[in-house]
Amino acid sequence: MRFAHRTLRAIGGAAMVGALVLGTASAASADATRNSQWQNKAFDIDAIHKVATGKGVTVAVLDDGVDGTQADLKGNVLDGTRCKDGQPANRETLDDHGTGMASLIAAHGHGAGNSQGLLGLAPDAKILPVDIYSTEGGAVDEEKEAACNWSKAIHYAVDQGADVINISVSQNYSGQGDKEAIAYALAHNVVVVQSSGNAGVEERDGLGSVPGVTQVGGSTQSGTVWEESNSSKDLLFTAPGKDITVATANGDYDDAAGNSHQGDYLTTDGTSMSAAITSGTFALLKQKYPDYTPGQLVNRIIKSTYIAKGVDKAKLPDATHGYGDLSPLKALTADIPKGGENGPWDLSALPKTADKGKPADNSSDNASSSSEDGGSNTLLYVGIGIGALVVIAVIIVIIVVSRNKNNRGGPGGPGALGTMPPPTYQQGGYPPQQQPGPYGQQQPPQWGPPRQ
Template identity: 45%
Template structure:
């Protein structure tokens, strides 16, 4: 099947009057595992925009109200709100940037980056360019992170999507996508070079058996019994779901938190902080990384914020998309274009002065020889210094400087 598949199954917990603060907030076990309270002492994601490319986002949910920006619908041309009954994009947005509601926002769900904004983009990747147009739209509209909690078995338009991913990385925008939920190989767009592929974990940190695995898995995150915001059919509803969709959203939120503290790092250097601090379970101790199930390991956003991690290269652990590979080689092997000066050739002004001086000397020498010739007619014609001799010109024509223009990328 070519069409994108949402990566989370959900069960509605109930309407807000029946789903108490304890039911919802206490059910968010992943926030405790990821040390959210400690994270929020440093950053809550303020100033960051996370584009959620999904089935639409319910901006009127009380736990998201005010955190959802105007977006775009690439499917029907309407608003970025979801269809009735589709709560997937709303759930992902809640994992990332829900802020709760009620006194002190203690009721309802809260996201890992509750001060971040959500840019909703309604797109299931089934158009002729796949996700390419949505990715470019997200970058142009200020997203610093792009969350794609969807999976396709193979790419619909590899060239267009690769170009869009390269475009995002050029603008230091991190793209995170789920590996899939059918236990098979990593799907698309997660499998593309330059995308952070997220696999799923149980509450105890072990690999979720339905999560797809293989080459390309980069990070793992909570994916089971994830409580979050619900859909448009019940504005106060909540959902609990399993899937790498949820893991993707936790990774995206972690990126948003890191970008608030390290705004000058490239996309690859931000991801580098997450991979360098990620942790494999005890059963994988000593395993080669990235592992086909866990990637570099489970995310530890608090450690990624606090530990002393060298910046590393611009792309960090990310595979370089084909459209950027030439740029990478040029950057690494060729210095920036300069304005070369040929120090072996005298400047033009010096050539002119030399020529004028030579003319004066030649004229004076000729006049002297003519006068001497009148007094000494016995000199042999054609001998050096005689009027018929050729005086070699020691000054050649000025060399023209050439400057090769570097190609525009």
């Protein structure tokens, strides 16, 4: 996918509009790349990395593929999958967008002490690339078709162990399957982040409108809203999206005007970057607060936002700013109550979802089956018990009768039970040690399915 602002063709029957890039991108040399990351300076990235680096956290990037050989990402990109053929998605050479997003999340730099190149918010996190497109190369336009829908891609990411899912593509319609997929992610404690879009319009019914999705708008260096960022009543906050430097897959990219450029990095605009920077922040939070639900992690962010000068805090949240602008260090370190499991969301409208690897719950069927099984088992146990008592009684009678015959008329003989030897037990003592149950010492899940 090239860094150009285009309208995308339908994915799973739902049209997507670019949350990609708007404006002309300019090349940045490797030597100047680190200095060009103004957001890291604003965030105080050094202080952040003393608290967390995303270690042990996996972020799925639902986009085009990722170039895992890119110097700043090498070693941090898992195989992933391409929806179109099931092949690994970590060797992208024709499209740049997924690589750019991955670099903002988990780039670790290169050179002496990794002092050159890009530094992501979570340099120790792993990237799980999920290439959703059926074609490669060329600008993102009407011919760019998807090979899988959001539901399939989200389920795959969750089942592969993703902790955070980054979707730097906006979608202007969400169906029941999308809602079930979000419920599935939440039920497995997975954060889903989506960009609001770059058309400067109000977004009403896209994936970001589904409760449980963290929809993010774009901001500038001053913390004010980027003028092309879409607004939405479901927008939670904004994050840097203007003049952001990202890595490219093969050093050859197209700008918004269709002009070809070469370079290992480019500086450009878009809420795509806002979402990726947010996903990197969630990776940090996941490391520090592993038992928090997605709603509780979001709560930390919205309770710690930066409010730009001129913004009336009393009127927030609103459709343009959400709760304010992302402030990762404060979100990591501020004294903020954990809050309720659902955070700012009302999840009652989400459908029920199956647990990982299990069929969907059907309470009535399960209850009926349980009742029938329980009744059958009870009758079986009663029958066995009665049979055992009868056998024991017969044995006792036989023993008593036999001994009476042997001792009849003989004084001083042993009593009826006097000479019975002590019972012999199997090695290891009696009773045998109880075997551990099938669940061992597993802890109950910290996040259950959405409450209805």
